[in-house]
Amino acid sequence: MHLTVKILNGEECTLAASPSSLVSDVKEQVQALLSIPVADQKLLFKGKALLDAKPLKDYGVEDSCKITLVVKKSTLKTLDSSNPTSPQVPSPTEPERPVWEKMRVFLRRHFRERDVEAVLQEFKKEFERNLYSLSLDDIERFAITKLRQA
Structure with missing residues (x-):
């Protein structure tokens, strides 16, 4: 069967797999075609995250299906950590966001x-980690809850 893997930025590729192919096999093909490391890939089908050890048939993936690829930011963050203007740590000339100043207070x-700065930096790292690990399902649940409140 043929699958289309689409990155959220619009780029996509087509690959061949069988229903018994593992998700990890698909990720390896994506790495070969798009040069995105397997560790930085999160595959979604119908809003559900696909686990590496499971076969595609467990998720109902069939011929001509489209799978969404979310690229994790871990590699980009590692590269940015040496950059003093990284968004994780504001540069001396860049003002800090008001929420972090309130948190500091x-x-x-x-x-x-x-100890305040050390705790704040760890909190920021944990916040970023949690933010980037949100799935489309998490965002949809959050949006539905907020829309119902409005």
């Missing part, structure tokens, strides 16, 4: 001054 009430 809050942390000062609960931690010693010398």
